[in-house]
Amino acid sequence: MTEIVVVNSPDEAPREWDASVFLAGPTPRAAHVASWRPAALKLIRERWRGPGRLVVFVPEPADGRSWPAHRVQRDWELRNLDRSDRVLFWIPRDPRDLPGLTTNDEWGWLKDSGRAVLGTPPDAPQVRYQRAYALGHDVPVRDTLAATIDTVLDALGTGAARADGELDIPLNVWRTRAFADWYAAQRAAGNTLLGGRIVWVWRHGAQTWLWAAHVRIAIAAEAGRVKDNEVVLGRPDVAAVVLYRRAEPVAASTVVLVREFRSAARTEDGFVREVPGGGGYTAEDGCAEVGQETGLVLVPERLRPHGSRQLAATLAAHHAHVWSAELTEAELARLRDVPGPHGVAGDGERTEVEITTYGELLRDGRVDWSTLGMLAAVLAVGEDQR
Known part of the structure; x- marks a missing residue:
């Protein structure tokens, strides 16, 4: 069933919906100035096809009702701006009657939210900054109210039921x-x-x-x-591949790492060392990362799975899906001959291959605990556990 629920300030919203939009923009404060929001609501009613319940937040009292106290109005706006699926900014600015000073502040903290859609009439004064920022940061920009609404509704799609x-x-x-x-x-x-x-x-x-x-x-x-x-x-999960050649004792086993500058590094030289890996969930993703970061071509059938776990469970929710592949001496030789640079330059990635031993990594601080744990999961097990 398709349903549109309009929630005016300071009314409470329903306890479930499929999609929501906040009508942000200059609000008239004088009786002789007409609001643009009734026209927006008419267009939304004509164009929303659902399915499901669409909630539209209107930061104006319903017809005939007085404005709430300033604190109540402010809290209502902040609460519903925070949780709306899309914030429709329509700024028909008029310095005298519709200055939009609060709108400027709302745009400032929501423009990078991934939820903002900006619409302004082509001849509106004092909107060049907003339009320029939006065009440079992948925020949709439209010239008419109808086009702005269409963009918002397209982004909502079929929504998702929540309560x-x-x-x-x-x-x-x-x-x-x-x-x-x-x-x-x-x-x-x-x-x-x-x-x-x-x-x-x-x-x-x-x-x-x-x-x-x-x-x-x-x-x-x-x-x-x-x-x-x-x-x-x-963030998306990570597909990681431990490349190694086993030796006895286990500490003498050879390990292949990739070295890369990462801005968050707290190492002595500012580089991180980790096993090849990147965004992904499958063995195919792992093979692709190995190819990009080391130049070594592997097929998924060579990989042995080790399951998935969180990397920093007190802060980050994503998992690393770990596989391993034992390399031949010939493959290690090729990696030594062409250590890099590798990586996807268009993504700002530049990697170099480093070959070391598990024992050396246990003794020094080159790798983080997550990387050390992946290596341990592969190397520090008995034959009956492999």
Whole structure:
């Protein structure tokens, strides 16, 4: 069933919906100035095809009602701007009657949210900065109210059914596999998402790649306890491949690493060393990463699976899916002959092959604990466990 629910300030929103949009922009404060929002609502009603429930937040009182107190209005706007699936900015600015000063502030903190759509009439004054920023940062820009609404509704698509605390997770995060996997694990443990706030996203183009969510979780195993002082960092999972040649003792086993500059490094030389890997979930993804980062061509049939685990479970929700492949002496020789540079230059990636031993890595600080754990999972096991 297709349904549109309009929620005016300061009314409460329903406890479930499939999609939501906030109509942000200059609001008239004088009786002689007409609001643009009734026309927007008319277009939305004509063009929304659902299915499901669309909630439209309108930061104006319903007809005939007085404005709420400033604090009530402010809190209502901040709450619903935070959780709306899309924020439609329509800025028909008029310095005298529709200055849009609050709109400027809202645009400032939402323009990089992955949820903003910007519309302005071509002749509107003082919107060049907003339009220029949007065009340079993959934020949709439109010249008419109708086109802005069409862009918003296209982005919503069929939405996704959510209720209660789930409503605080906008679609651009809700639709990511990283969030779905994290949330499935929480529900499987019996925990309940009471609410939260997406405090930050990092996008590749229009796609959300990395997100940080401040969440409130009711913990099933600790009756009555709610955890609400942490941020969950989400990104796609990683496919990683341990390349090695076993020796006895195990500490003498040869290990292949890739060295790469990463901005977060706290090593002595500013480089990280890790096993070949990158965003992915499958053995095929792992083989592709090996090829990109070392130049070595492997087929998935050569890989032995070791399962998946989190890398930094107190902060980041993603897993590493780990495989291994024991190399021949000829393959190690080729890697030594052509250590690099490798990588996908268009993605800012430049890698060099380093060949060392497991024992050396145990003794020095070149690799992080996650990498050391992957190596241990492959090398520090008995024959009966392989």
